[in-house]
Amino acid sequence: HASPPCQGYSKVTDWRGDRSDHPRMIDSVRRMLSGKCYVIENVPDARSNLIAPIMLCGSQFGLQVRRHRFFEIPSLPFMLRPPCQHRTTDAAFDHGGKQTEREYATALTCNWMTGIEARQAIPPAYTEWIGRQLLKLSDG
Numbered sequence: 001h002a003s004p005p006c007q008g009y010s011k012v013t014d015w016r017g018d019r020s021d022h023p024r025m026i027d028s029v030r031r032m033l034s035g036k037c038y039v040i041e042n043v044p045d046a047r048s049n050l051i052a053p054i055m056l057c058g059s060q061f062g063l064q065v066r067r068h069r070f071f072e073i074p075s076l077p078f079m080l081r082p083p084c085q086h087r088t089t090d091a092a093f094d095h096g097g098k099q100t101e102r103e104y105a106t107a108l109t110c111n112w113m114t115g116i117e118a119r120q121a122i123p124p125a126y127t128e129w130i131g132r133q134l135l136k137l138s139d140g
Contacts, residue, residue, distance in 0.1 A: 001039040001127060004029045009046035026050065030072070039130055040072040041122060057084040058108070061125040065091045065107035069122050076133055 007013045008022035026049045029040060040050060047053055050072040058065035066086050091099050091107035099107075101115025108123045 001041070001130075002029050002033060003041045003122070006043040006046065009049065010043045011045055024049070037075045037134065038073075039127075041069055041126075044068050044070060046070065054079065054081065056081065056126045056129070057086075058123055058125070059085040059087070059090065061123065061129065063107060063109065063123055063125060064089065065104070065123065067092075067108065067123060069126060071126075071130060073130065073134075075137065076130070077137075079133065 004025035005022065008019050008024040009026075010019070013019045013022060026040060026042060026046060030038075030051075033040070042050060044055075047055075047070045050070055051074065053070035053072050054076075055068055055070050057069075058067045060082055064087065066084070068084075091104045101118065105111055105113050105115055105118035105121075108118055108121055109125065110118050110121050110123070113121060
């Protein structure tokens, strides 16, 4: 499971600088993982760089957080996920405009992380769900 740096793809980078100052590593990570069962995760703006990605959101797992992330998982057959069920009370990545960074980390279920670390994190529920799907394939 690889999560290449997202700054080269992310709109947030444009608010603070220039995306071209950051490497775009999805292709090189894919080459390194080639021939293996792998997962590549990244931000929504990297979607076009991922092969047949699926989108996961915290609301699909009952989390009170809006956090869309895309995953390239070549060994996982196409799977429908329920649509996002965003609530107005969901935490969102907004640098403290709606909730504190501590509240955001807690909504991700990453309450052991600092707020800065949580900005870079995906909820563990995403990886756990992907892992369960891959284990089901290996059992079949």
